[in-house]
Amino acid sequence: MAGYSIRKMNWVRNPSAYESMVSWREKRKNFQEKYEANLANVVSALQTAWVDAGYNIGQIAANRAIKRIQEEAKAKQEKLQAQLAAENTRPYQPTYSKITESGSVELAGGTKVDLNSNTLTMSNGTVIDLTTGLKKVDVTV
Structure with missing residues (x-):
């Protein structure tokens, strides 16, 4: 049996050039759709991150502005109270x-x-x- 070789049985035929081209187009189309879906997800995630970062920066700026305004108002109020206290200690001069x-x-x-x-x-x-x-x-x- 050493000299005998087993022959292949080609029961599955090779696709024709047209079938190979159509198959390649389908694979390419599926890949392109998958790629575009992944790209859309990434773009959406980046846009969300950008919007969130912009919103958070706006919140931080607004909070700092509010704090600054409150501090200025408090300083002005203290100044007016000190001025009023000084005026109350002086005798009234009509x-x-x-x-x-x-x-x-x-x-x-x-x-x-x-x-x-x-x-x-x-x-x-x-x-x-x-x-x-x-x-x-x-x-x-």
């Missing part, structure tokens, strides 16, 4: 008042106001008590 710090003034018509003794002395000499609104009468016996 702008248009003719009364001096001594508490008395003489008006143009000759009337005198004395806040220390709570009296109003008219130009004719009549004295009125400012707390009661009545004329003061000096009675000596």
Whole structure:
């Protein structure tokens, strides 16, 4: 048996050139569709990552701006509170008042106001008590 060889039985025929070309086109078409689907997925993932990064950068910038505005408002508020506290410790100085710090003034018509003794002395000499609104009468016996 050493000299005998087993012959092949070609029961499956080789495809024709046309069949080979059609088969190649189908394989190429399937590969191209798979490639385009994978490419679309990658592009979608990259776009999502880009949008997310842009959104997150916007959020960070907005948060920093809000924090900066809050700090500026707080500083301004503290400055105004300090200014108000300083104004509250000063005695009130009326702008248009003719009364001096001594508490008395003489008006143009000759009337005198004395806040220390709570009296109003008219130009004719009549004295009125400012707390009661009545004329003061000096009675000596």
